[in-house]
Amino acid sequence: MHWSKTLIPTLRDIPQEAEIPSHQLMLRAGLIRKLSGGLYTFLPLGLRALRRVERIVREEMDRAGAIEVLMPALHPREIWDQSGRYEVLRDVMFRMRDRQDREMVLGPTHEEIVTDLVAHQINSYRQLPKTIYQIQTKFRDEIRPRFGLMRAKEFIMKDAYSFDADWEGVEQSYQAMYNAYTRIFERCGLRVKVVEADTGAMGGSSSHEFMVLADSGEDGLVECTGCAYAANLERAERMPPANESKGDPAPLCEVKTPHRRTVEEVAAFLHVRPEEMIKTLIYLCEEQPVAVLVPGNRELNEHKLARALEGRPIRMADEETVVKTTGAPLGFAGPAGLRIPVYADQELKTLRQHVAGANRADAHVIHLNLARDASVTAFFDLATAREGDMCPRCGASMREKRGIEVGHVFKLGTKYSERFQAQYLDAEGRRQTMIMGCYGIGVTRTLQAIIEQSHDEQGIVWPATVAPYAASLLVLNTEHAESLIVAEQLASALSACGLETLLDDRDERPGVKFKDADLIGLPLRIVVSERSLAEKKVEIKRRQEQAKTLIPVAEAVDYVRRMLS
Numbered sequence: 001m002h003w004s005k006t007l008i009p010t011l012r013d014i015p016q017e018a019e020i021p022s023h024q025l026m027l028r029a030g031l032i033r034k035l036s037g038g039l040y041t042f043l044p045l046g047l048r049a050l051r052r053v054e055r056i057v058r059e060e061m062d063r064a065g066a067i068e069v070l071m072p073a074l075h076p077r078e079i080w081d082q083s084g085r086y087e088v089l090r091d092v093m094f095r096m097r098d099r100q101d102r103e104m105v106l107g108p109t110h111e112e113i114v115t116d117l118v119a120h121q122i123n124s125y126r127q128l129p130k131t132i133y134q135i136q137t138k139f140r141d142e143i144r145p146r147f148g149l150m151r152a153k154e155f156i157m158k159d160a161y162s163f164d165a166d167w168e169g170v171e172q173s174y175q176a177m178y179n180a181y182t183r184i185f186e187r188c189g190l191r192v193k194v195v196e197a198d199t200g201a202m203g204g205s206s207s208h209e210f211m212v213l214a215d216s217g218e219d220g221l222v223e224c225t226g227c228a229y230a231a232n233l234e235r236a237e238r239m240p241p242a243n244e245s246k247g248d249p250a251p252l253c254e255v256k257t258p259h260r261r262t263v264e265e266v267a268a269f270l271h272v273r274p275e276e277m278i279k280t281l282i283y284l285c286e287e288q289p290v291a292v293l294v295p296g297n298r299e300l301n302e303h304k305l306a307r308a309l310e311g312r313p314i315r316m317a318d319e320e321t322v323v324k325t326t327g328a329p330l331g332f333a334g335p336a337g338l339r340i341p342v343y344a345d346q347e348l349k350t351l352r353q354h355v356a357g358a359n360r361a362d363a364h365v366i367h368l369n370l371a372r373d374a375s376v377t378a379f380f381d382l383a384t385a386r387e388g389d390m391c392p393r394c395g396a397s398m399r400e401k402r403g404i405e406v407g408h409v410f411k412l413g414t415k416y417s418e419r420f421q422a423q424y425l426d427a428e429g430r431r432q433t434m435i436m437g438c439y440g441i442g443v444t445r446t447l448q449a450i451i452e453q454s455h456d457e458q459g460i461v462w463p464a465t466v467a468p469y470a471a472s473l474l475v476l477n478t479e480h481a482e483s484l485i486v487a488e489q490l491a492s493a494l495s496a497c498g499l500e501t502l503l504d505d506r507d508e509r510p511g512v513k514f515k516d517a518d519l520i521g522l523p524l525r526i527v528v529s530e531r532s533l534a535e536k537k538v539e540i541k542r543r544q545e546q547a548k549t550l551i552p553v554a555e556a557v558d559y560v561r562r563m564l565s
């Protein structure tokens, strides 16, 4: 491709709207342009790289035996009512009406559509297992689209769904996708960390996320320094501290804490450490108030609370409920004397003395002994894990990291197959429900994650497997006829070997061409100049290395092929 004939609008300056390096570079290198918040056009360079990522995804899906289909992006509302997810996802779905005044939505995901399809098309154990996938545009009405393709309103996903006759089969389908994902990200040149994940709104029994480690990542995770345990923060467990504190605590005692409501305010006022305090939160579980206790220096993890309460719906109580339940204004709730279920973080078991709200305005209690002064319904791991916590598997210290989620695999079970009656007849002719798994890769997000992980101060450093072209071919002086002829011949010869180049034939200064070549970051840079041609040579350099080599023109094609193989 000739630069002068395509559309690569590079930018010198960092666009203000872009906060993270990959987003800045996608704009600066002319890969994408914004239409409006969370909506982007792919320009030729961006599209070529995207197609290469898609191709890797498709090849690995096919290799794993998955079947490609293409489902509609536009769905009638009823199919979402049938699964019960219309209400769950209504805020993230784009909703509209057709001319018959029928409500339609743009699909944020496709469990409903594919399960409906399979329910009608598969009916015998002989047709199972099946894994069905598509590479398709999804829509989500993000509250805050940001970071370019990382959190967009419209994005491309590869979503796959497996249907099995039994749990053993699901295990195999899941493993096949897990392995395919590992290969996909490896082929894309990404270093990923696989973490245990929460199943959340998808339902299901177990799941893993594929995370690209990056400081700019929106997702938190912890990894063990002693074993392979790693989990995202929604999921991550922690081993409780072992030692119970000794000594007989003094009797419970109420103290005045006028206008001190927060942990920090009370801790400073009473000269105690935040971890000696108990944070008491009032929640509604199935609309009934419950108290949730975590150490003063910890955050409650609502995902863990939801799991501890076996998935019953929970939400934070409103002020009125808190006042009615505790008899005190906000900020003075405590476990002593509460007549509602009390769920406490496991860490609170080990400390005997605590400071907590007194359930009275402007008062707290000290010397609180949970076992003596309150009735705790159950202890669970409820606080969000963090740096330095002990690994739930081996007890070693855990590290906290940031990551970009690029892939997610779930064992879904029968949640959707039951709703849509995706059933099959077994060998004995009995009707059975299929067991499902679902598997997603954010294709556009993966593309950006590659750049987030692979760039330097000058620009993108594409892994050869996904680079939009194999090499930049720079003609330093386009007035010099021989330079142009040699460059054209090299481009054709490389193209004949399957290596497409980007021939920079613009009427620009060499400095501009060198800067742009670094910015767009193709794996190799080949420079054709009057000076090198005087020796019948061209100069070749890898993007990420400083060393340049002068190679005889006649040997250049072989040399490039060797460098890229």
Ligand SMILES: [Zn+2]
Pocket (backbone or CB within 6 Å): 224, 225, 226, 227, 228, 229, 391, 392, 393, 394, 395, 396
């Ligand atoms: Zn461990």
